[in-house]
Amino acid sequence: MQHGLIKVASAVPLTKVADCTYNIQQIENLIAQAEGKGVEIIVFPELCVTGYTCQDLFRQTLLIEQAETAMLMLLDFTRQLDIISIVGLPVVVGHQLLNCAAVIQRGTLLGMVPKTYLPNYCEFYEKRWFSSALDMQPTEIRFAGNTITVTPQPQLFATCDGCMFGVELCEDLWAPVPPSNHLAVSGADIIFNLSASDALLGKHHYLKSLVAQQSARTISGYVYSSCGFGESTQDVVYAGNGMIFENGHLLAEAERFSLQPQLTIAQVDVERLRNERRCNSTFANAPIGQMAHVVRAHTVQPRDFQLIRRVDPLPFVPKTTDSVDRCEEIFSIQVAGLAKRLVHIGCQTVVVGISGGLDSTLALLVCVKTFDKLGYPRKGIVGITMPGFGTTDRTHRNAVDSMHGLGVTAMEVNISKAVTQHFSDIEHDPSLHDITYENSQARERTQILMDKSNQLGGIVIGTGDMSELALGWATYNGDHMSMYGVNVGVPKTLIRHLVNHVAEHGVDEHSKATLLDIIDTPISPELIPADEQGNIRQKTEDLVGPYELHDFFLYYMLRFGYRPSKIYLLAKRAFDGTNGTVAYEDEVIKKWLVTFIRRFFSQQFKRSCLPDGPKVGSVSLSPRGDWRMPSDASAALWLKEAEELS
Numbered sequence: 001m002q003h004g005l006i007k008v009a010s011a012v013p014l015t016k017v018a019d020c021t022y023n024i025q026q027i028e029n030l031i032a033q034a035e036g037k038g039v040e041i042i043v044f045p046e047l048c049v050t051g052y053t054c055q056d057l058f059r060q061t062l063l064i065e066q067a068e069t070a071m072l073m074l075l076d077f078t079r080q081l082d083i084i085s086i087v088g089l090p091v092v093v094g095h096q097l098l099n100c101a102a103v104i105q106r107g108t109l110l111g112m113v114p115k116t117y118l119p120n121y122c123e124f125y126e127k128r129w130f131s132s133a134l135d136m137q138p139t140e141i142r143f144a145g146n147t148i149t150v151t152p153q154p155q156l157f158a159t160c161d162g163c164m165f166g167v168e169l170c171e172d173l174w175a176p177v178p179p180s181n182h183l184a185v186s187g188a189d190i191i192f193n194l195s196a197s198d199a200l201l202g203k204h205h206y207l208k209s210l211v212a213q214q215s216a217r218t219i220s221g222y223v224y225s226s227c228g229f230g231e232s233t234q235d236v237v238y239a240g241n242g243m244i245f246e247n248g249h250l251l252a253e254a255e256r257f258s259l260q261p262q263l264t265i266a267q268v269d270v271e272r273l274r275n276e277r278r279c280n281s282t283f284a285n286a287p288i289g290q291m292a293h294v295v296r297a298h299t300v301q302p303r304d305f306q307l308i309r310r311v312d313p314l315p316f317v318p319k320t321t322d323s324v325d326r327c328e329e330i331f332s333i334q335v336a337g338l339a340k341r342l343v344h345i346g347c348q349t350v351v352v353g354i355s356g357g358l359d360s361t362l363a364l365l366v367c368v369k370t371f372d373k374l375g376y377p378r379k380g381i382v383g384i385t386m387p388g389f390g391t392t393d394r395t396h397r398n399a400v401d402s403m404h405g406l407g408v409t410a411m412e413v414n415i416s417k418a419v420t421q422h423f424s425d426i427e428h429d430p431s432l433h434d435i436t437y438e439n440s441q442a443r444e445r446t447q448i449l450m451d452k453s454n455q456l457g458g459i460v461i462g463t464g465d466m467s468e469l470a471l472g473w474a475t476y477n478g479d480h481m482s483m484y485g486v487n488v489g490v491p492k493t494l495i496r497h498l499v500n501h502v503a504e505h506g507v508d509e510h511s512k513a514t515l516l517d518i519i520d521t522p523i524s525p526e527l528i529p530a531d532e533q534g535n536i537r538q539k540t541e542d543l544v545g546p547y548e549l550h551d552f553f554l555y556y557m558l559r560f561g562y563r564p565s566k567i568y569l570l571a572k573r574a575f576d577g578t579n580g581t582v583a584y585e586d587e588v589i590k591k592w593l594v595t596f597i598r599r600f601f602s603q604q605f606k607r608s609c610l611p612d613g614p615k616v617g618s619v620s621l622s623p624r625g626d627w628r629m630p631s632d633a634s635a636a637l638w639l640k641e642a643e644e645l646s
Helices: 020-036 052-059 061-077 179-185 203-217 270-279 320-345 358-374 393-406 416-426 435-456 466-471 492-505 509-520 540-544 547-560 564-574 586-602 636-643
Strands: 005-012 041-043 084-093 096-105 108-114 139-143 146-150 155-158 164-169 190-195 221-226 242-246 249-253 262-269 293-296 350-353 381-385 409-412 459-462
Touching: 005 020, 005 190, 005 221, 005 242, 005 270, 020 041, 020 061, 020 084, 020 262, 041 190, 041 221, 052 061, 061 084, 061 096, 061 108, 084 108, 084 139, 084 190, 096 164, 108 146, 108 155, 108 164, 164 179, 179 190, 190 203, 203 221, 203 242, 203 249, 242 262, 249 262, 262 270, 270 547, 320 358, 320 459, 320 492, 350 358, 350 435, 358 381, 358 393, 358 459, 358 492, 358 509, 381 393, 381 435, 393 409, 393 509, 416 435, 435 459, 466 492, 466 547, 466 586, 492 509, 492 547, 540 547, 547 564, 547 586, 564 586, 564 636, 586 636
Parallel strands: 005 041, 041 084, 155 293, 164 190, 190 221, 350 381, 350 459, 381 409
Antiparallel strands: 005 262, 084 096, 096 108, 139 146, 155 164, 221 242, 242 249
């Protein structure tokens, strides 16, 4: 395990029922392949050494003894291998036959986990041949040259670099209280499941959701392997399910009904899971019950590390498959938040500053949807465009067109005269385009919005987004302030997506053209005069860096508490040009990561007095909710690590 990531595999070998030698050869082939690919732990199907479908042949002494002989072969094969392998076989313990999972490494049998819940319904008759772990006492046995205790007590296995894993078998997962519940609260980061689940119409979808939910419930990795081609098809068929989940999310899966062996590999982010558990007080306070016995694996040499996980460059943006529903849900959250505030104060008037940019456009759309839902006339939405020294014809036109297209009350107040007077009052040279020059305009606009809302008996709707809050890219007591901020839970990359969603699904063709042009307009506060051609001179992303990078940094820093080196590792993979986004050189990523850290820490004071607004996703910067940070906290640790990246 490196960088908190461990490479695991679900294997589905070819099988011959009751031919242990053949089955072990198939298992060895897949272990060798997995070892060559850097896999650290691999799991095989239930009873894979003999085949699951042996039925009454499990009563034959010859088969049971041959299974042990085959294990001797497998132990010898793995003597020089670091990979941990988990295989299924029948094991005699005293007067009982148990359906077991054997955990092996470097020619050693580390442990034996007996199956707890035996299905004995419909097509399953396991109680005909096997005893449950619940029916036994801890017993020391001699098996395949190893002396080992087989016990019904929970067992955890620890790799040499600290990853903890547990094992359950097939029906255990389907039980009302799966053993994996106890294993997870005892410390198991990953659960491995050896299964023999037959294929029935509709069953796979249910099984997949079951594995996903158990992975989510236990905040764990879950690696599932089930029997495939070669098992008896006398009465049922086995499809060969191989699945790897992480906290409810599918990382990889095998091809079902394949006639070839399957090896499904993924990297599970153990650090991510542990952070989730620490932050989840419900999980942290769950009763452990019976303490698990911990088995230590062998020490191994560090493997060459290569990140193979796909890393989403836009973690805040919904995926194509569920984009429409997700976008509507986001709007519903924003609308519900604003609707409650308006109903609570008995107000049917809102004032919104409309710049012709993304943020104000989204805020306007939220207001429109809210008023429509409440049955309020759209004319109660007062959009005010406030052109100044840097306003271009393009953004001014889009601001006006968007207001008219949506049927709201449109107003215009040019701030140039007032700001010029302000410069004179404070003795500021207007040719000096410094922070005073810029912030004076932002504060003048906010004053107009506040005073106008007082005139009209309404409230000012904030347009600032979460990305700007993270970077402190807002004027304190200027656009930083409002009476309700509908966008505070929405990062910039998502805003672009939401506006495009409305353009494609919610407006007429003329308004669609306006919205699409707003999306294509460079992001800018327009506080510096335009260039000679009348185009935007002040481009935000040229000054503070690309928002897609900053949103990526924000997500992984806040959502999972990752350190700069891991964020950098993931960013290099996400923005390597293979994920449909712009490719960034490593030095560029590092440069903006340092910028992000520096600004994130230094600008906390703006977030400490943030106006009310709804949380939308799993990350929030509200000082009353998810993110509580001292405004004077030192960034030294984070900056040092980021600056030393190579």
